[in-house]
Amino acid sequence: MTTAINPGHLQFLLTGAFWTLILSLMAFLGGGAGGFLVALGRTSPFRLLRILAAVYVQIVQGTPLLIILFLIYFGLPSLGFSISPLLAAGVSLTIYVSAYLGEIWRGCLESVPKAQWEAAECLALSRTQRLFKVILPQAIRIATPPTVGFSVQIIKNTSLTSVVGFVELTRAGQLINNSIFEPFLIYIIVASIYFCLCFPVSAFSQRLERSGAARLRALKAVSA
């Protein structure tokens, strides 16, 4: 029986990291699509849509991600829907991310001055044209830094899916530790891998923010 960490373990961890990335990507794409709908709902001219979207956001933001995971993974099968750990993890993260990204993006949409809507309206553009040709391109610029920043949260939060038995990076670490019991060493390695995944993303986000701020300063200097 071997008790030391070996290359096989490292490979197992890297496979886990791969699944962490897949899960993050699923969460980002699913949550991004959902979040887009949430943001549109929150800023809709229709009251009912605004209320529905707001209630959704409040409920999701007021529920721990862990409980959402339990509900989907343990709750749904008890109602007769069987669900794989990967799907459960993907769906839960999608729900969680859509609420947060939705709120971030709502703020970005609303930070485009109302006068821009008005100017587009006065040029006879339809509401859809105003949204897609005038407001969204400006909102996307505003949204990029906080969205990239939030992606770091997504990567880290995929670790919660280890509790439903999905073997991503954290779960892989737990499994190895169960066999060789070197918790400090193993979790340091796990943490370093998370850092390697997150650091480039957060560095990118900070760079975007800085260049955005520089752009804003330049703009002010021009208009002053």
Next chain:
Amino acid sequence: MSIVMLKDVKKSFDKLQVLKGVSFSVAPGEVMALIGASGSGKSTALRCIDRLELIDSGEIVVCGHRVNDPQLDLRKLRLDVGIVFQSYNLFPHLTIEENITLAPRSVKKISRAQAREIALASLAKVGLSEKAQNYPEQLSGGQQQRAAIARSLAMEPKVMLFDEVTSALDPKLTGEVLKVIEALAASGITMIMVTHEMNFARRIADKVIFMHQGYVHESGSTDILTSPRTSELREFIGDELH
């Protein structure tokens, strides 16, 4: 026959009544100056004409569109009316040319080449041909305002509305914008302009409306600017000249 007609228009924001029964009309080709102190309701009246504000009662008819009719096809109204704002409101993510071609292309479905031609022609009218490929932030305030005028003109509206378009500009830049508007007035397009530039109004307007506390207090030819009949207008002109 008038192209713009307001009849007993009333409008409140919450409890504050801003328009207390405003009536006036503008004939095709006429240039009308709307003057008055801040809070007199002149900008609100202008915004009601393009239905950027809904009125509480009364009637507005613009180019045959009943503006306060809930069944109104807003797009048709906006095709006939162009408006230029105090804060330019160019789209910052588009070049000047794209700012101008956006509406002709997406609303009128005009081809890219044709829209480009229209854009260049209207930029030439405002003296900005060489700025077509620049972004709004690269232009001075006066240039941005002229580009905004060009953007409106490219839709070939029947009526142009100007809402204090020089109030954000210093005197030098104001001059270049006014020159463009003056040339436009000579071209025969119907214009209603809210303005604080009294000398300018006297030079190019056919008709002057002085608003005071939500009413049309005095109206007539530009003569009323030199010899006002009411003490309120006399006082207002006196304030504006200082």
